Amino acid sequence: MVEVKLLGAWGSPFSRRVEMALKLKGVEYEYLEEDLNNKSPLLLKYNPIHKKVPVLVHNGKPIAESLIIIEYIDEVWEGPSILPQDPYERAMARFWVKFLDEKCMPAMWKAFWSTGEEREKNKDEAIEHLKFLESEIKGKKFFGGDTIGLVDLAANFIAYWFRIISELVGVELITDDKFPNLSKWADEYINSSFVKENLPDKDKITAFFNARIRAPDETKYFPKA
Amino acid sequence: MVEVKLLGAWGSPFSRRVEMALKLKGVEYEYLEEDLNNKSPLLLKYNPIHKKVPVLVHNGKPIAESLIIIEYIDEVWEGPSILPQDPYERAMARFWVKFLDEKCMPAMWKAFWSTGEEREKNKDEAIEHLKFLESEIKGKKFFGGDTIGLVDLAANFIAYWFRIISELVGVELITDDKFPNLSKWADEYINSSFVKENLPDKDKITAFFNARIRAPDETKYFPKA
Incomplete structure (x- = not known):
């Protein structure tokens, strides 16, 4: 069994x-x-x-x-492929998910939770990283092509969690005018029926990060740890 | 072609x-x-x-x-497998190389280049990480088993570069008595004929890090970047 x-x-x-x-x-x-x-x-x-x-x-x-x-x-497991079949495309998918977790996530996170000049510097850094993603997603429905793949799954924090935090803390990063393709991807991703029913409740996530704003030292961690 | x-x-x-x-x-x-x-x-x-x-x-x-x-x-490319064939073993290999690069390397690096109390704290952290490696290599010739695999290639900095730095800065981390299995692996690795002929010259590496000790701000980067 x-x-x-x-x-x-x-x-x-x-x-x-x-x-x-x-x-x-x-x-x-x-x-x-x-x-x-x-x-x-x-x-x-x-x-x-x-x-x-x-x-x-x-x-x-x-x-x-x-x-x-x-x-x-x-x-x-059998079923739809999550990574591309072609070794070069597979290497590229691995490259982007590493980039997402090691560069984009920390930079955006720091931009959200810093203030003043420090925040501006962090925003600039995050935007530099996001430009590469913007260019990667251009002309495609998903990072995986026509269907959701590894990079889309990994970028989920950009499409959902970080949009919520962005509103809460008042730091705009992925706006329609600056990152039209990334914004479109995020909409596409969270609204695809399959993803939609598997996202955590928005009110609960909002409450979680609201608590973080009120007591930054006590809830300093991402839901991760 | x-x-x-x-x-x-x-x-x-x-x-x-x-x-x-x-x-x-x-x-x-x-x-x-x-x-x-x-x-x-x-x-x-x-x-x-x-x-x-x-x-x-x-x-x-x-x-x-x-x-x-x-x-x-x-x-x-054909030839000897670098990652294990079994999916679970492959996942474990990926786990260890991520652990090496994200945990062991930065902790050891910080222990080398800090001083005083800060160094002691960093050493303790590095040792905590190294204990997991010590236990993983126990009873095996290489992390890959009988032959060199992904984890051995990734751990190369522990076997060679970091031993040289360790001597230079006088911070002992992987000693024979504290980490007998890891020490044995490091010897085995750098002395296997295939690896030996592909390591950079010890004097050149020593000179590189010696320069770092003399001018820490100007040569603050690992050869990496």
């Missing part, structure tokens, strides 16, 4: 990436919600190094790190 | 990872040395986002980021 469990957190874009991948492949799984303020013994056992969600447990064997989990899912 | 070019830097462990992968596969390539203080128009054209080595150019198409390049090489 195949047994698939996902340890996740409702508000984490990293967990949601993996959930989307499982759903794209039609994999049945048991979802276990983690309380990140009081991590379960199971999470600490399965991800002793990072102690973070998501963790996929397949027949008792754990895998951590959302992008690594998604590659595993794509390799193990 | 297949054309493979590698833009690299002699002292960069990231470049050396890719060179090792090409040699493991027996791929013929043209090597182009980059002067990182005066980057070539070719490097800026092929890696406009990061402007870093290594870049592999295969039939005119560029790929950046050492670990992404190695996966590409493994997928495109």
